[in-house]
Amino acid sequence: MLKKERESQIIESALDMFSKKGFYCTTVAQIAKSINISVGHFYNFFPSKNSLAKASITFVTKKLAQELSSINKTHVSSKEKIHLFVVSYLNFLDQNPQMIDYFFKVYLANREMFSEDGDSGFKLAKVFIDEIEVLINDGIKTNEFSQKDFYVSFSCITGILGGITFLNGEDILDEGIQKYANELSLSIVNSLR
Amino acid sequence: MLKKERESQIIESALDMFSKKGFYCTTVAQIAKSINISVGHFYNFFPSKNSLAKASITFVTKKLAQELSSINKTHVSSKEKIHLFVVSYLNFLDQNPQMIDYFFKVYLANREMFSEDGDSGFKLAKVFIDEIEVLINDGIKTNEFSQKDFYVSFSCITGILGGITFLNGEDILDEGIQKYANELSLSIVNSLR
Amino acid sequence: MLKKERESQIIESALDMFSKKGFYCTTVAQIAKSINISVGHFYNFFPSKNSLAKASITFVTKKLAQELSSINKTHVSSKEKIHLFVVSYLNFLDQNPQMIDYFFKVYLANREMFSEDGDSGFKLAKVFIDEIEVLINDGIKTNEFSQKDFYVSFSCITGILGGITFLNGEDILDEGIQKYANELSLSIVNSLR
Amino acid sequence: MLKKERESQIIESALDMFSKKGFYCTTVAQIAKSINISVGHFYNFFPSKNSLAKASITFVTKKLAQELSSINKTHVSSKEKIHLFVVSYLNFLDQNPQMIDYFFKVYLANREMFSEDGDSGFKLAKVFIDEIEVLINDGIKTNEFSQKDFYVSFSCITGILGGITFLNGEDILDEGIQKYANELSLSIVNSLR
DNA sequence: CATGAATGAGTGTTCATTCAT
DNA sequence: GATGAATGAACACTCATTCAT
Numbered sequence: 025m026l027k028k029e030r031e032s033q034i035i036e037s038a039l040d041m042f043s044k045k046g047f048y049c050t051t052v053a054q055i056a057k058s059i060n061i062s063v064g065h066f067y068n069f070f071p072s073k074n075s076l077a078k079a080s081i082t083f084v085t086k087k088l089a090q091e092l093s094s095i096n097k098t099h100v101s102s103k104e105k106i107h108l109f110v111v112s113y114l115n116f117l118d119q120n121p122q123m124i125d126y127f128f129k130v131y132l133a134n135r136e137m138f139s140e141d142g143d144s145g146f147k148l149a150k151v152f153i154d155e156i157e158v159l160i161n162d163g164i165k166t167n168e169f170s171q172k173d174f175y176v177s178f179s180c181i182t183g184i185l186g187g188i189t190f191l192n193g194e195d196i197l198d199e200g201i202q203k204y205a206n207e208l209s210l211s212i213v214n215s216l217r
Numbered sequence: 218m219l220k221k222e223r224e225s226q227i228i229e230s231a232l233d234m235f236s237k238k239g240f241y242c243t244t245v246a247q248i249a250k251s252i253n254i255s256v257g258h259f260y261n262f263f264p265s266k267n268s269l270a271k272a273s274i275t276f277v278t279k280k281l282a283q284e285l286s287s288i289n290k291t292h293v294s295s296k297e298k299i300h301l302f303v304v305s306y307l308n309f310l311d312q313n314p315q316m317i318d319y320f321f322k323v324y325l326a327n328r329e330m331f332s333e334d335g336d337s338g339f340k341l342a343k344v345f346i347d348e349i350e351v352l353i354n355d356g357i358k359t360n361e362f363s364q365k366d367f368y369v370s371f372s373c374i375t376g377i378l379g380g381i382t383f384l385n386g387e388d389i390l391d392e393g394i395q396k397y398a399n400e401l402s403l404s405i406v407n408s409l410r
Numbered sequence: 411m412l413k414k415e416r417e418s419q420i421i422e423s424a425l426d427m428f429s430k431k432g433f434y435c436t437t438v439a440q441i442a443k444s445i446n447i448s449v450g451h452f453y454n455f456f457p458s459k460n461s462l463a464k465a466s467i468t469f470v471t472k473k474l475a476q477e478l479s480s481i482n483k484t485h486v487s488s489k490e491k492i493h494l495f496v497v498s499y500l501n502f503l504d505q506n507p508q509m510i511d512y513f514f515k516v517y518l519a520n521r522e523m524f525s526e527d528g529d530s531g532f533k534l535a536k537v538f539i540d541e542i543e544v545l546i547n548d549g550i551k552t553n554e555f556s557q558k559d560f561y562v563s564f565s566c567i568t569g570i571l572g573g574i575t576f577l578n579g580e581d582i583l584d585e586g587i588q589k590y591a592n593e594l595s596l597s598i599v600n601s602l603r
Numbered sequence: 604m605l606k607k608e609r610e611s612q613i614i615e616s617a618l619d620m621f622s623k624k625g626f627y628c629t630t631v632a633q634i635a636k637s638i639n640i641s642v643g644h645f646y647n648f649f650p651s652k653n654s655l656a657k658a659s660i661t662f663v664t665k666k667l668a669q670e671l672s673s674i675n676k677t678h679v680s681s682k683e684k685i686h687l688f689v690v691s692y693l694n695f696l697d698q699n700p701q702m703i704d705y706f707f708k709v710y711l712a713n714r715e716m717f718s719e720d721g722d723s724g725f726k727l728a729k730v731f732i733d734e735i736e737v738l739i740n741d742g743i744k745t746n747e748f749s750q751k752d753f754y755v756s757f758s759c760i761t762g763i764l765g766g767i768t769f770l771n772g773e774d775i776l777d778e779g780i781q782k783y784a785n786e787l788s789l790s791i792v793n794s795l796r
Numbered sequence: 797c798a799t800g801a802a803t804g805a806g807t808g809t810t811c812a813t814t815c816a817t
Numbered sequence: 818g819a820t821g822a823a824t825g826a827a828c829a830c831t832c833a834t835t836c837a838t
Contacts, residue, residue, distance in 0.1 A: 046327050048241035052829060062803045064831075073829065132383060133326025134239055146387055175390055176400045179380025184408065186379060187372025190325060194339050197368055207369045215377065215408030244811060255820045257815080266812065413822095432713050434627035438808060448824045450811080459808065518769060519712025520625055532773055561776055562786045565766025570794065572765060573758025576711060580725050583754055593755045601763065601794035630832060641799045643836080652833065 031069050033059050035083050038076055043125035047077060047134055074137055078148060081131050081138065084123045085152040091116060092155040102163030106181075106216075107209040109159070113185055114201050114208075117192060125193055128186060156181060160216070169216040180215040184208060224262050226252050228276050231269055236318035240270060240327055267330055271341060274324050274331065277316045278345040284309065285348040295356030299374075299409075300402040302352070306378055307394050307401075310385060317382055349374060353409070362409040373408040377401060417455050419445050421469050424462055429511035433463060433520055460523060464534060467517050467524065470509045471538040477502065478541040488549030489599050492567075495545070496595040499571055500587050503578060511579055514572060542567060546602070555602040566601040570594060610648050612638050614662050617655055622704035626656060626713055653716055657727060660710050660717065663702045664731040670695065671734040681742030682792045685760075688738070689788040692764055693780050696771065703768055735760060739795070748795040759794040763787060 037058045041050040052073050056066045070076040095108045117124045131138065131149070138148060160177045163169035169177065188204060191197050197204070230251045234243040245266050249259045263269040288301045310317045324331065324342070331341060339346075353370045356362035362370065381397060384390055390397070423444045427436045438459050442452045456462040481494045503510045517524065517535070524534060546563045549555035555563065574590060577583050583590070616637045620629045631652050635645045649655040674687045696703045710717065710728070717727060725732075739756045742748035748756065767783060770776050776783070 044329075046329055049329060051827085063829090064804065065802050067830070068801070129326040129328070133322045135322070135386070136239055136242065146389070172400045172404070173397060175381065175384050176397055176404060179377050179384065179401070180404050180408065183376035183378070183380030184372050185376070187376030188368065191368050191372065193328065196339065204366060204369055207365045208372070211365070211369060211373050211408040214410055215373065215404040217407050245813080246811075256813085257821065258819050260813070261818075430715075432715055435715065437806085449809085450825065451823050453809070454822070515712040515714070519708045521708070521772070522623075522625055522628065532775065558786045558790070559783060561767065561770050562783055562790060565763050565770065565787070566790050566794065569762035569764070569766030570758050571762070573762030574754065577754050577758065579714070582725065590752060590755055593751045594758070597751070597755060597759050597794040600796055601759065601790040603793055631834080632832075642834085643800065644798050646834070647797080 027069070030059075030061075031079070032083075034061075034066065034069055034076065035080050039080050039084070039126045040122040042077070042080065042130050043122040047130050047137065077130060077134075077137055080126060081148045084127050085149045087120075087123065088113075088116070088127075089152040089155050092152070092159065096155060096158050096162070102159070102166055102168040103209075103213050105159060105162070106213050107205070110185070110209040110212065111202070111205050114188075114205055117189060118201055121193070124189055128189055128193075153178070163216060168213075172216075177216055181212055184212050184215065220262070223252075223254075224272070225276075227254075227259065227262055227269065228273050232273050232277070232319045233315040235270070235273065235323050236315040240323050240330065270323060270327075270330055273319060274341045277320050278342045280313075280316065281306075281309070281320075282345040282348050285345070285352065289348060289351050289355070295352070295359055295361040296402075296406050298352060298355070299406050300398070303378070303402040303405065304395070304398050307381075307398055310382060311394055314386070318386055321379060321382055321386075346371070356409060361406075365409075370409055374405055377405050377408065413455070416445075416447075417465070418469075420447075420452065420455055420462065421466050425466050425470070425512045426508040428463070428466070428516050429508040433516050433523065463516060463520075463523055466512060467534045470513050471535045473506075473509065474499075474502070474513075475538040475541050478538070478545065482541060482544050482548070488545070488552055488554040489595075491545060491548070492599050492602075493591070493595040495567075496571070496598065497588070497591050500574075500591055500594075503575060504587055507579070510575055514575055514579075539564070549602060554599075558602075563602055567598055570598050570601065606648070609638075609640075610658070611662075613640075613645065613648055613655065614659050618659050618663070618705045619701040621656070621659065621709050622701040626709050626716065656709060656713075656716055659705060660727045663706050664728045666699075666702065667692075667695070667706075668731040668734050671731070671738065675734060675737050675741070681738070681745055681747040682788075684738060684741070685792050685795075686784070686788040689764070689791065690781070690784050693767075693784055693787075696768060697780055700772070704772055707765060707768055707772075732757070742795060747792075751795075756795055760791055763791050763794065 034055065038050070038055050041055060041058065052066055053063050055076075056063045070079065091112050092109055095105055095112065098105065098108070100108070156178055157174065159181070160169065160174065164171050185208070188197075188201070188208060192201055227248065231243070231248050234248060234251065245259055246256055248269075249256045263272065284305050285302060288298050288305065291298065291301070293301070349371055350367065352374070353362060353367065357364050378401070381390075381394070381401060385394055420441065424436070424441050427441060427444065438452055439449050441462075442449045456465065477498050478495055481491055481498065484491065484494070486494070542564055543560065545567070546555065546560065550557050571594070574583075574587070574594060578587055613634065617629070617634050620634060620637065631645055632642050634655075635642045649658065670691050671688055674684055674691065677684065677687070679687070735757055736753065738760070739748060739753065743750050764787070767776075767780070767787060771780055
């Protein structure tokens with residue numbers, strides 16, 4: 025098995041465990057065992073448990089960014105882009121809840137783990153944030169969205185999706201998260217007006 | 218000092234430390250020391266570190282709920298209520314960042330800590346959620362907000378505020394978070410239409 | 411039991427184990443067990459295994475220095491002082507071989523453990539070295555010893571005793587190390603002339 | 604490259620690393636890397652890390668013994684032989700500090716590593732000790748040295764040189780260790796009288 | 797001959813919790 | 818009420834050694 029494949033395997037398994045039990049309640053031994061390698065061998069791939077957490081964020085944000093990037097490249101209205109993104113996101117959430125959960129629970133919540141050398145660790149998610157920015161600016165250019173502070177617009181998109189994600193994680197939503205897609209995308213679009 | 222006073226003192230100090238260093242990186246010894254009591258004495262107030270975390274959530278949600286409750290009781294439009302809430306929230310965030318941070322970082326992120334016996338631990342925040350529901354239903358009743366799935370509306374309000382809260386915690390917003398109040402409340406109101 | 415007493419107890423037991431098995435082959439668990447305390451409690455006395463090693467050196471050198479200091483204060487010839495010191499040292503070696511062995515094996519051999527912040531860790535033994543210096547200078551003043559480089563004289567005294575110590579540790583000397591006292595002290599005195 | 608050459612290369616590099624960082628703080632991987640072979644290949648030359656330590660001692664003692672042996676064969680007074688040996692030793696120490704340091708730090712200090720099956724591991728140095736014995740007995744035969752217990756005489760020679768070696772390793776001697784040669788050899792000769 | 801992936805027992809250290817005083 | 822000494826299970830990480838290739 026190639027080194028890169030093993031690395032991905034470790035990340036995907038860790039993502040799952042971290043999202044379910046949290047970073048601090050998941051041990052390196054458990055991660056190693058989950059993919060049938062030894063503890064020692066784990067350290068041939070990641071120099072520390074912490075570095076695995078960082079690599080996992082990069083892994084997830086890259087995936088999210090890719091989805092959004094391809095949507096940004098389509099030639100439809102911004103409203104439609106938002107809708108596509110919501111559908112795509114909910115689908116992703118449905119298929120890979122552990123990735124999204126990891127992003128929300130571990131990355132957003134354990135900021136101290138990711139910051140180093142005076143930089144806040146925010147840059148790990150930069151590739152995704154950049155795509156959000158493209159999405160927003162497109163809508164502003166076409167007058168679909170009003171010109172507001174970027175951080176507010178950013179909060180509208182990611183916050184609303186984050187809210188529903190949290191509720192989904194709490195298992196209190198009805199079956200089939202996709203059914204919320206229309207209302208959600210409409211809400212986001214409205215919030216950006 | 219009254220037992221209740223000590224309890225609040227412990228909670229407020231814990232809130233501060235948990236929000237800065239995370240739940241798992243804050244030790245009981247540190248909490249005890251921060252308010253000059255012994256470790257042993259700490260356990261006269263809370264049977265476990267975990268129970269302190271739960272009590273802290275109740276403490277914070279109660280505060281948030283109180284603010285919102287009094288707003289809900291005013292006789293202004295729902296749009297205005299949202300605005301009052303946003304201002305009130307941002308003010309609270311400014312004055313007690315550790316409480317909000319705790320709520321977002323510890324409660325939302327370490328769900329495993331709060332759930333027990335099959336119940337998700339969500340009920341700890343119920344008193345706050347209930348007020349949100351009142352706020353939403355009021356707006357629907359007056360036709361200011363459109364009738365949508367409660368969870369979607371809930372995500373709009375809390376998600377958008379959550380987004381700005383996260384960014385605030387990352388220290389990337391300009392000074393004076395209050396300046397975002399208008400844009401934020403407008404965005405929320407729009408998202409609820 | 412007083413904190414200071416426990417500390418001494420830990421040091422004396424550690425001295426014994428370190429001298430027999432070496433620093434790296436002695437575990438904190440073994441040390442703790444040897445005096446019937448828990449691993450955790452060990453760390454209430456010493457912040458690290460390493461710090462115990464340092465405290466142990468200070469402990470031993472202080473003892474050695476005390477012996478030598480009282481000899482230095484007597485009003486006899488330097489030749490006689492050397493003899494008294496040799497007898498005293500051999501006696502100490504006989505009674506507390508682990509302390510001397512520790513000094514030779516751990517301190518002299520694992521210099522990296524004791525040095526920090528650019529200082530060589532040599533100062534831990536300073537109190538003893540200072541007494542050696544007094545002994546030498548006394549002899550020089552009375553013309554019993556010739557004036558040579560301090561380091562050479564220092565090597566004569568400590569080296570010769572170190573040599574016999576090593577051989578004693580190897581169990582190749584005849585029983586009763588005291589029988590070497592006369593020859594050793596004569597040799598040392600001669601070497602200093 | 605011949606097997607023997609590789610072995611020597613490993614030993615010389617290990618000697619360097621062991622003397623600097625100690626036996627237990629030097630890993631097999633580091634040794635292997637230092638001479639650009641794989642860990643696995645290392646084990647084609649030495650069955651264990653421990654056996655490398657033993658081979659290293661043999662390597663160093665053989666070198667020291669050779670120097671001393673050739674001096675023993677010269678036809679000069681014993682006093683002169685001591686002087687030649689001191690000069691030769693100091694020169695060796697200057698040129699190959701890692702070898703001497705290894706001898707003092709690892710061999711003398713980690714006796715447990717070298718002893719096995721009831722034998723003290725002292726025999727590894729026998730070839731060198733034998734030459735010391737020859738040197739001493741020569742001096743006794745010519746009445747330059749007085750007849751004393753062999754172990755005492757042995758301690759005089761090796762101890763005094765050991766003392767200066769330690770000080771040299773501590774970097775507290777003035778530049779040019781050779782300047783101590785005369786005083787040292789005089790001291791040794793005197794101690795043997 | 798040569799590699800380095802893989803192992804897993806072992807280490808120092810931490811920390812929630814208890815309990816005698 | 819109040820202390821802090823004492824516990825010990827648990828964890829991240831290391832490293833000598835093996836072995837398939």
